[in-house]
Amino acid sequence: MSSLLVGVHVIGEADINQSNQKSDVLGVIRLSDVNVNLKDVRELMARELPTFHRDFLFLTQERIPVLKHQEEHINAVDVLKGTNALFIARNFDRWRIGIKKAGGSVIGFVFADRNLSVTDLRSEINEQLLDGEFAFCDRNGWPVLSNQEQALFAWDVICQGVVTIQLPQNKVTTPLHLRGSKDCRKRKKHSTGFTIQEVLKKDIVISYARSEADEHARKLKAQLEVLGAQVFLMRSILCSGLCPSLPSEHSEAAWQWLGRCCPSPRLT
Secondary structure, three states, rough: OOOOOOOOOEEOOOHHHHOOOOEEEEEEEEEOOOOOOOHHHHHHHHHHOOOOOOOEEEEOOOOOOEHHHHHHHHEEHHHOOOOEEEEEOOOOOOOOEEEEOOOOOOEEEEEEEEEEEEEHHHHHHHHOOOOOOOEEEEOOOOOHHHHHHHOOOOHHEEEEOEEEOOOOOOOOOOOOOEEOOOOOOOOOOOEEEEEEOOOOEEEEEEEEEEOOHHHHHHHHHHHHOOOOEEEEEEOOOOOOOOOOOOOOOOOOOHHHHHHHOOOOOOOO
């Protein structure tokens, strides 16, 4: 049989269960025989694609992962199925699981074992990603009560590689501490993350004057938008040193004076 030129595509975990997958092409390899097993294909890739040394798993055309101990018994023809596209996905020591808000955007991801109890999964989320009050939703979209968590496993709350959580809906909510970020300007001495107050459907205006604060303001805006807020940035222009002293910031006259003395602020 003639050789076959095969393109190698990398797919993310979030795309494995989607109908319209997005992939990145690593390059091509030439198979002298499509009946060669996947263990030999892995060795061929190591030689032909030397820049890609990351751990990975082969996927079938249906995007089903092939475990490493199965590679010796599965041939390239079994995963190609008449195509010239070979799909792979990154492999980690523990599963990478996405975390998203119910009806909202993805917050981030954690590394965890899918056989953990939901109680232990909560501990992993608190340790790796965020801390604060939240409730899990199971695969049916039903909220999981705290006294039910020990009876459920991570498999019960993971849907298409993502865990959905519900945040408190009351007006005064427990702050979320997003772990590992360096963007917060007000941080406790021993804190490993920063605090963002969970917001309702309200507009927020962040006002600043100095140009060096622009980057920090935009990062804070991005984090607040993740939590569902609509955020605007207002860049105020400082008056020159010839301006008279500004009256008390608590008086209405102060703001009237500022409007006459300084140009209008910019809202972005």
